[in-house]
Amino acid sequence: MQDFETPLAGVAAADQMTLRRSNLAVVLRALRDGGPRSRARLASDLGLNKATVSSLVAELAERGLVREGGVERGGIGRPGLTVELDGQSVCGVGAEINVNHVATVALDLTGEVVSERRESLDTVRLETAEVLDHLAELVALTFDDVAARGARPVAVTVGIAGLVDGSRSVLTLGPNLGWHDVPVATMLRDRLGGPPYPIVIDNEANLAAIAEAVPGDLARRDMLVIFGEVGVGGGIIADGHLLRGRLGYAGEFGHMIVDPQGRRCGCGRIGCWETLIGLRALLDAATDIDDPVRDPALGLEERLVEINRRASLGDARTLTALAQVGGWVGVGAAALANALNPGVIVLSGYFAVVGEWMREALETRLHEGVLAPQAGGTRVEFSTLGFTAAVRGGATVALETVFNDPTRVERRAAAPTGGSR
Amino acid sequence: MQDFETPLAGVAAADQMTLRRSNLAVVLRALRDGGPRSRARLASDLGLNKATVSSLVAELAERGLVREGGVERGGIGRPGLTVELDGQSVCGVGAEINVNHVATVALDLTGEVVSERRESLDTVRLETAEVLDHLAELVALTFDDVAARGARPVAVTVGIAGLVDGSRSVLTLGPNLGWHDVPVATMLRDRLGGPPYPIVIDNEANLAAIAEAVPGDLARRDMLVIFGEVGVGGGIIADGHLLRGRLGYAGEFGHMIVDPQGRRCGCGRIGCWETLIGLRALLDAATDIDDPVRDPALGLEERLVEINRRASLGDARTLTALAQVGGWVGVGAAALANALNPGVIVLSGYFAVVGEWMREALETRLHEGVLAPQAGGTRVEFSTLGFTAAVRGGATVALETVFNDPTRVERRAAAPTGGSR
Numbered sequence A, B: 001m002q003d004f005e006t007p008l009a010g011v012a013a014a015d016q017m018t019l020r021r022s023n024l025a026v027v028l029r030a031l032r033d034g035g036p037r038s039r040a041r042l043a044s045d046l047g048l049n050k051a052t053v054s055s056l057v058a059e060l061a062e063r064g065l066v067r068e069g070g071v072e073r074g075g076i077g078r079p080g081l082t083v084e085l086d087g088q089s090v091c092g093v094g095a096e097i098n099v100n101h102v103a104t105v106a107l108d109l110t111g112e113v114v115s116e117r118r119e120s121l122d123t124v125r126l127e128t129a130e131v132l133d134h135l136a137e138l139v140a141l142t143f144d145d146v147a148a149r150g151a152r153p154v155a156v157t158v159g160i161a162g163l164v165d166g167s168r169s170v171l172t173l174g175p176n177l178g179w180h181d182v183p184v185a186t187m188l189r190d191r192l193g194g195p196p197y198p199i200v201i202d203n204e205a206n207l208a209a210i211a212e213a214v215p216g217d218l219a220r221r222d223m224l225v226i227f228g229e230v231g232v233g234g235g236i237i238a239d240g241h242l243l244r245g246r247l248g249y250a251g252e253f254g255h256m257i258v259d260p261q262g263r264r265c266g267c268g269r270i271g272c273w274e275t276l277i278g279l280r281a282l283l284d285a286a287t288d289i290d291d292p293v294r295d296p297a298l299g300l301e302e303r304l305v306e307i308n309r310r311a312s313l314g315d316a317r318t319l320t321a322l323a324q325v326g327g328w329v330g331v332g333a334a335a336l337a338n339a340l341n342p343g344v345i346v347l348s349g350y351f352a353v354v355g356e357w358m359r360e361a362l363e364t365r366l367h368e369g370v371l372a373p374q375a376g377g378t379r380v381e382f383s384t385l386g387f388t389a390a391v392r393g394g395a396t397v398a399l400e401t402v403f404n405d406p407t408r409v410e411r412r413a414a415a416p417t418g419g420s421r
Helices: A013-034 A039-046 A050-062 A128-148 A184-191 A204-212 A273-277 A279-286 A300-312 A316-340 A350-357 A359-369 A373-377 A386-404 B013-034 B039-046 B050-062 B128-148 B184-191 B204-212 B273-277 B279-286 B300-312 B316-340 B350-357 B359-369 B373-377 B386-404
Strands: A066-072 A080-085 A090-097 A101-108 A113-120 A152-160 A163-165 A170-174 A179-182 A199-203 A223-228 A232-238 A344-349 A379-382 B066-072 B080-085 B090-097 B101-108 B113-120 B152-160 B163-165 B170-174 B179-182 B199-203 B223-228 B232-238 B344-349 B379-382
Touching: A013 A039, A013 A050, A013 A066, A013 A080, A013 A386, A039 A050, A039 A080, A050 A066, A090 A128, A090 A386, A101 A128, A101 A386, A113 A128, A128 A152, A128 A184, A152 A184, A152 A204, A152 A386, A163 A199, A170 A184, A184 A199, A199 A204, A199 A386, A204 A223, A204 A232, A204 A344, A204 A386, A223 A316, A223 A350, A232 A273, A273 A279, A273 A316, A279 A300, A279 A316, A279 A350, A300 A316, A300 A350, A316 A344, A316 A350, A316 A359, A316 A373, A316 B316, A344 A350, A344 A386, A350 A359, A350 A379, A359 A373, A359 A379, B013 B039, B013 B050, B013 B066, B013 B080, B013 B386, B039 B050, B039 B080, B050 B066, B090 B128, B090 B386, B101 B128, B101 B386, B113 B128, B128 B152, B128 B184, B152 B184, B152 B204, B152 B386, B163 B199, B170 B184, B184 B199, B199 B204, B199 B386, B204 B223, B204 B232, B204 B344, B204 B386, B223 B316, B223 B350, B232 B273, B273 B279, B273 B316, B279 B300, B279 B316, B279 B350, B300 B316, B300 B350, B316 B344, B316 B350, B316 B359, B316 B373, B344 B350, B344 B386, B350 B359, B350 B379, B359 B373, B359 B379
Parallel strands: A090 A152, A152 A199, A223 A344, A344 A379, B090 B152, B152 B199, B223 B344, B344 B379
Antiparallel strands: A066 A080, A090 A101, A101 A113, A163 A170, A170 A179, A223 A232, B066 B080, B090 B101, B101 B113, B163 B170, B170 B179, B223 B232
């Protein structure tokens, strides 16, 4: 009977530690998602006692993660000093291996860009090891940028187009790179001399999706991101979290069969969505085979500038092609919207550049195709992140290590400044 | 500076309450998901202090939610008495309004069926108010069954085929019932005399999906449930939780356009998945218009028995029809699997009855259609819950009110028995 006789036993030390760590994370995320606030407002917003909040804020400040901000007015009682995220101490690093380039970005805790680097590279022709050499060099330069600011990296996330086995940090299949079973994270770690922070890899389109999830935007808590270049992929944000599926392969929208009587895809199947909405489908519909816009020497961005120019001049063939592709984007988006009822569909990659010319056809087919009234409340938006979405998403994921557990950043000497209320 | 000077302030009382409630829920769910265990093993499994666990278990016992079980052997140290869920005190009630019937089920905390009722009803011909009268009567009888066991209901969840606005508990659109904007929960509550527990409504196929989520089965934490009768719907379980989408409309798989050159659907669109895999598609492919299996006097289950009989006898037309429909199930399932990478696809409703005849064609198309190797690890399984999946899911959701907050059940007099270790 002994155990039933001690119902008032206190919460033990180990549990207190877990609670404390979890509460530190709650406060840090609240400042990220809802902006700077006084301790009093943090306490009432989070349902925590004010003394607890003050203690948590003090510890976060010791770890260099928050600092005093401006004066808060308009609340109840006398004005208080706000607390805000401190961008000075740590950075998350995102990296990317793409068909045409390697790239990195470092974001501080507030999401500000601290470093952004890109190197054009014909990754398909190079050996895998050589590509990793280039990437490691770029990451090392990014670390220099971070160090020059007095900050340090907390983690690196590498985005790659292809099937990623996250549990082993291995690229299972990168069809456009021609890579199979490449242990990308290990290879990068070796080249960087075995740094003490996590290096993980993730699917590029998944990272692009994460980059779109604006903290605090409710509609974007249930979001579908469709990312198109030559290939088409994307990511699903469900209730604020990336949906990865059983083995991390979720988001391969490009190979949904949308038109079973359609064209053969690079993957061998007939009628994949990619064959209808990938960049090649647009070029095929908008241009003849000898059109200068198809010149292999042209970069993706230059091609899109030219297509935008023709559309602006009212070129009928270009406009018809954009509407046709937009319609097919709408058909597939409707299928996904019936399944997922997202608050927002974000079109990223090349869609973000020429998408306004697609919007009417796209929205028409979307609304026709969704059973729920008004397309279930789904809005269509175009990404504003350009082709940096994947590296930004990688840096965001890297920063999550701190937002999930602020104690990963060591305490430093007591902050020289600070105040109360 | 005052706040920065009190870093050792303890966790305040209000936070302790929240922590306690959350820990009670953690222990209760651990017993559901992982089965009976000694307090010592609970403590080590949950990373909690043993005194804390004993105190939590004592409180759960006072609330009638757990009890002493058998002796645990094989662990380290001397054998201890296990703790297990107590099914005697509370029940969750699931109810269903279908085209052909109303039904209820009551499950106790351990998931055992305490009451199961069904009334055949031509719901389409009756007034909405009359249907609700019948349902209220059935629910009241179910409450009697629960009371006869000495237990009491904690919540009622009503499943309906159609678009449900969960925030208002209103059926927005029930195409097969011919209902629009019906406040089902309010109407039921009024007829039951305003009982003190929650009454909510939910999409029938979503509830069927929840019923399939076996606690503790890892592969089913990322699961796709496809539910077919005349209509086709389903639900997505992502990381253990039902994916509802922005306005709760997720899971409308039946109206994904799978064959744009195909047949017109009851919803007005061309080529919806439902036109290829709904029960009508099977009957059209397997039988002539004057076939006795299409006799409107036959119930769904009788028709399926006859189709199974013909398939067993090797009837070529029946087998071809089943393979054809199975192939289309595979095409749509592959599209969803590319997007979601589920661990398991569960086929429910009529698929569960005749599905083994579809399996080969289905799996072939699924494997052909999914980009990831071995269909991304997705297994195909058939539901074993029959046509009770939706009411069981409803009762499961009703029980969640207790698993999420055990303090919703009042303490009673101290348990007469109990022991330690």
